[in-house]
Amino acid sequence: MKRAMSKAKKTTTNDDLAGIRRAHLRFGWTEIAIAFAAGATLELLLGMKSGLFADDVLRKELWSLAHFHAAFLGVVNLVYPSVVATPRKMASRALMLGSALLPLGLFLGGIHHPEGDPGIAIWLAPAGGVLLVGVAVAHARAAWRA
Amino acid sequence: MLRKRGRAGLIAALAAVIVFGAYLGILNRELATPVSLQDAAYAGSKSCLSCHPVHYGTWYRTFHRTMTQDAGEHSVLGDFNDALYSYDGVRSRFLRASDGQYSMETLGRDGQMHRYPIVRTVGSRRVQQYLTRVDGNHWRLPLAWNIEERRWFHLNGGFLDPDGSPFARHTALWDGNCIFCHNVKANPRLDSASRRFDSTVAELGIACEACHGPGAKHIAANRNPLRRYVLHYGAKRDPTIISPLELPKDRQVQICGHCHGQRLPNPPSRIREFVTTGDPYTAGDDLNRHTRPIDIATKLAGIDLSLRFWRDGTPRLTAYEYQGLLMTEDYRKGGLTCISCHSAHSGDPRGMIAPVMRTNAACARCHESIVKNVSAHTKHAPKSSGSNCYACHMPKITYGLLDVHPTHRIQIPDPSRAWRYDMPEACTLCHSNRTVRWAAESLQLRERPPEDADYEIAENIRQLLSGDVVQRSVAVMALSDRASYTEDPKARLWAVPFFLITMTDHYPAVRHFAWRGLRGLTSAESGAAALPLFDPQAPVEDRLEVVAAWVAWWRAFDKARIGHPGAAVPLDEDLQPRFVVIDRLRAKQHDKVISIGE
Numbered sequence: 001m002k003r004a005m006s007k008a009k010k011t012t013t014n015d016d017l018a019g020i021r022r023a024h025l026r027f028g029w030t031e032i033a034i035a036f037a038a039g040a041t042l043e044l045l046l047g048m049k050s051g052l053f054a055d056d057v058l059r060k061e062l063w064s065l066a067h068f069h070a071a072f073l074g075v076v077n078l079v080y081p082s083v084v085a086t087p088r089k090m091a092s093r094a095l096m097l098g099s100a101l102l103p104l105g106l107f108l109g110g111i112h113h114p115e116g117d118p119g120i121a122i123w124l125a126p127a128g129g130v131l132l133v134g135v136a137v138a139h140a141r142a143a144w145r146a
Numbered sequence: 147m148l149r150k151r152g153r154a155g156l157i158a159a160l161a162a163v164i165v166f167g168a169y170l171g172i173l174n175r176e177l178a179t180p181v182s183l184q185d186a187a188y189a190g191s192k193s194c195l196s197c198h199p200v201h202y203g204t205w206y207r208t209f210h211r212t213m214t215q216d217a218g219e220h221s222v223l224g225d226f227n228d229a230l231y232s233y234d235g236v237r238s239r240f241l242r243a244s245d246g247q248y249s250m251e252t253l254g255r256d257g258q259m260h261r262y263p264i265v266r267t268v269g270s271r272r273v274q275q276y277l278t279r280v281d282g283n284h285w286r287l288p289l290a291w292n293i294e295e296r297r298w299f300h301l302n303g304g305f306l307d308p309d310g311s312p313f314a315r316h317t318a319l320w321d322g323n324c325i326f327c328h329n330v331k332a333n334p335r336l337d338s339a340s341r342r343f344d345s346t347v348a349e350l351g352i353a354c355e356a357c358h359g360p361g362a363k364h365i366a367a368n369r370n371p372l373r374r375y376v377l378h379y380g381a382k383r384d385p386t387i388i389s390p391l392e393l394p395k396d397r398q399v400q401i402c403g404h405c406h407g408q409r410l411p412n413p414p415s416r417i418r419e420f421v422t423t424g425d426p427y428t429a430g431d432d433l434n435r436h437t438r439p440i441d442i443a444t445k446l447a448g449i450d451l452s453l454r455f456w457r458d459g460t461p462r463l464t465a466y467e468y469q470g471l472l473m474t475e476d477y478r479k480g481g482l483t484c485i486s487c488h489s490a491h492s493g494d495p496r497g498m499i500a501p502v503m504r505t506n507a508a509c510a511r512c513h514e515s516i517v518k519n520v521s522a523h524t525k526h527a528p529k530s531s532g533s534n535c536y537a538c539h540m541p542k543i544t545y546g547l548l549d550v551h552p553t554h555r556i557q558i559p560d561p562s563r564a565w566r567y568d569m570p571e572a573c574t575l576c577h578s579n580r581t582v583r584w585a586a587e588s589l590q591l592r593e594r595p596p597e598d599a600d601y602e603i604a605e606n607i608r609q610l611l612s613g614d615v616v617q618r619s620v621a622v623m624a625l626s627d628r629a630s631y632t633e634d635p636k637a638r639l640w641a642v643p644f645f646l647i648t649m650t651d652h653y654p655a656v657r658h659f660a661w662r663g664l665r666g667l668t669s670a671e672s673g674a675a676a677l678p679l680f681d682p683q684a685p686v687e688d689r690l691e692v693v694a695a696w697v698a699w700w701r702a703f704d705k706a707r708i709g710h711p712g713a714a715v716p717l718d719e720d721l722q723p724r725f726v727v728i729d730r731l732r733a734k735q736h737d738k739v740i741s742i743g744e
Contacts, residue, residue: 057199058199114378115197115198115199115200115201116196116197116198116199117197117371117374117375117378120375120378120379123375
């Protein structure tokens, strides 16, 4: 464990830590802002019974998921620097990339899609998901080793 | 260290790309390999829903889906609330028990009254028929529900049977006949020794796999999302399923022709195979390997099949649309197929046709210059029914259960067909007050009709009075058609005496059309609403009483604003029938009973 900690110290300076916190704060709030705006737009579309949203079951599902994931992952990014003692650059970048790719894939996959399947951009979502799982596993491992 | 990691990452990425590329190659090879669907299992329409929700939904609303259903609250449309219906001296009852079981009490083939439990329904658009099960076999019962008119009727009045036909004429075995076209992949499973059927179908009604073939292999293959995306975004088609649009035109029309083109096993001796091991045809196959469409030259012991066709070979019954199309130049030389106009997934479920395809726009895709300047082609006003492509090229000359439909043999109108083949022709179906000579002269044909007094009579009236049962049905429906030489119903009221005469016809189907025409044309006229209603299958004395009331009404009717239709129509100045001519023509009626075969 000591070795792991010293390794982290080697790769992450205080400046880096401040930079990571700042980056997550910016990313988190931006993602939440986008998610809230998207949520309001979806509610408006639903309220107006817009066929664009209400008539396409798959699109409705994908966009709702995109909205939810963006909001949730935005919050995760906001709290990330506070709950991780020594965030690593790579994990931090992976978290942000995953947090962007997953809702983006869901959103783009719902714009124009073949019958029964999301559009090809949906493949961004599992890619983002893999990154998020990787970050979670790395931190879970570190937490168990601490 | 970092450099090492970077290199490892690069190698891993390259390996991933190579593996992915190789997998795509394997997928592409797999997609290029034909798959036999003969041995594939049927999966049922519900299994299509998760991947094809739009297609499932558009099929779900069609009458194809509800062609055959298990009897239940959701499917039974007839009045089973202890309703009564009398025909030919038999009082039938329609009941529903407290446990929801529907039953029909009527005369059986043994001449005794029975209470038959209803197990399945057939049809859901115009007519609903009912099936019962006796000793394991499904039997079609002889009374059916007219959905549009909301009344019971006997099938002798829907099929072309004259008065006096046996009550049980249409009490028919379903397992060995109807089953083939009204379901997916039927297998009657006849046990020759016991003569019992143990029929099975892949699915009741006309469902996805009737047109797309068995789906089990397709479903299994497409559980792989990568395969689906290669199909979605690539140019390859999926060999595990049939897409009618991607088939050559003959195979494409055969999918519809499998049911919309009555056929016999090829050779006919294969009938035993059909009824014991099932229908060998699978969508996408060559239908001709298994069956041969019935045409005017087809011979079958005991049935004169030629009566199902006009003498020029054009089918005159529905369920022969395939044969009509095969005779059409637009199909033979052009690319016209069933789905050029019809669609199983869009438009009006009645006719399975988009509203725009009911207009000249349907023809404009191939005949753009004609449609653009339609008046020059038709010599009729551009918005009139005379400039409607269908009216002249697909006239309504085909009898189907309780209706007359457009022919699917698309032809150039030719009045000479009237005297060469004794069949209706487009010009005088609309211009019902004109002779065929007038039509020939108007089109400047070289040929003229024979010098015969009959051809001096308005052609539609001639066929109505002297034609056979299909001619009379077609003619009487044409008299009431809004697509006429005049859209003014008042001006067409001269037809009333002919409706009244036809209401004394000895075929209930023809009487039904006459009554429908009379009601439609006179609905807005004073006093007509108070007149008695006509039941085409009521006892003769009841019918004549109703006709007499209508005759009296017509005699008293103020005809000043109608106008005489012309000398070719056998009516006097007061628009009363000239019976000397009418009786002479009616004496020429030559009826041979047509076996419809459904």
